[in-house]
Amino acid sequence: MPALPSPQDITGCVLAGGRGARMGGVDKGLQLFQGRPLVVHALERLAPQVGGLLINANRHADRYAELGAPWSAAVWPDEEPGYPGPLAGFLSGLTHCRTDWLACVPCDTPLFPPDLVARMAQAVEAARGEADIVVAHGREISPSAPPDAVAEMRAQPVFCLLRAALRSSLQAFVRDGGRKIDAWTAGHRCVAARFDRAGERHVFANANTLDELHDLERHVRPCGQEPLRPLLD
Numbered sequence: 566m567p568a569l570p571s572p573q574d575i576t577g578c579v580l581a582g583g584r585g586a587r588m589g590g591v592d593k594g595l596q597l598f599q600g601r602p603l604v605v606h607a608l609e610r611l612a613p614q615v616g617g618l619l620i621n622a623n624r625h626a627d628r629y630a631e632l633g634a635p636w637s638a639a640v641w642p643d644e645e646p647g648y649p650g651p652l653a654g655f656l657s658g659l660t661h662c663r664t665d666w667l668a669c670v671p672c673d674t675p676l677f678p679p680d681l682v683a684r685m686a687q688a689v690e691a692a693r694g695e696a697d698i699v700v701a702h703g704r705e706i707s708p709s710a711p712p713d714a715v716a717e718m719r720a721q722p723v724f725c726l727l728r729a730a731l732r733s734s735l736q737a738f739v740r741d742g743g744r745k746i747d748a749w750t751a752g753h754r755c756v757a758a759r760f761d762r763a764g765e766r767h768v769f770a771n772a773n774t775l776d777e778l779h780d781l782e783r784h785v786r787p788c789g790q791e792p793l794r795p796l797l798d
């Protein structure tokens with residue numbers, strides 16, 4: 566198998582299966598961002614990077630199916646009940662993808678890098694194919710923060726590239742009550758992909774509350790032909 570996964574080897578999975586507790590329990594992926602549901606922004610940005618798409622959601626399956634239709638993105642819920650966390654979303658994606666790799670992104674981070682998947686794939690190649698998981702690393706700075714705001718580079722583990730063969734390991738981990746992403750990834754060959762270039766200060770800014778969502782919205786160019794970008798990088 567070649568060391569560099571190509572887009573056709575990768576299914577993109579938009580994670581929209583959370584409780585949205587900090588947003589008052591709403592279904593986050595359906596919240597509007599500049600007039601369109603967050604899940605649509607994620608699908609639109611991920612589509613050119615991968616061979617196919619799926620959506621992981623635990624509520625409003627019909628609505629997600631309708632929104633995913635332009636990309637033929639099927640909607641799958643968690644296998645485990647009770648909102649066990651993002652690992653359950655990874656598991657659902659690994660169960661239903663038909664490619665060797667799965668690229669996960671959350672639904673609440675509309676500025677994620679347009680070359681996210683290619684750079685995670687390059688990290689597999691840099692490891693000469695000796696990697697089963699790539700986790701994105703980057704800063705998480707709101708576009709509304711002052712220009713001199715600083716934040717540490719840190720793992721952004723819901724942005725990851727997973728080898729599909731990890732499914733049974735993840736299923737066992739989740740069934741045994743495992744919930745922490747890093748506890749699971751630590752048992753596998755895991756490498757980092759760094760997103761620290763000019764213009765990448767805000768790429769992992771995510772909306773966990775409605776205030777954060779509106780704040781993010783105010784500081785991003787209205788959508789046009791170009792991917793969403795912060796007003797000031």
Ligand SMILES: Nc1nc2c(ncn2[C@@H]2O[C@H](COP(=O)(O)OP(=O)(O)OP(=O)(O)O)[C@@H](O)[C@H]2O)c(=O)[nH]1
Nearest residue numbers: 580581582583584585586587648649650654671672
């Ligand atoms: N499938 C699935 N995905 C989840 C679950 N919990 C969180 N996620 C996803 O993981 C990503 C990051 O989670 P959060 O930003 O905390 O979103 P959330 O869990 O909906 O929000 P809070 O309830 O406020 O923590 C989001 O894309 C969520 O949809 C879960 O139990 N199942």
Ligand SMILES: [Mg+2]
Nearest residue numbers: 673771772773
């Ligand atoms: Mg979040």
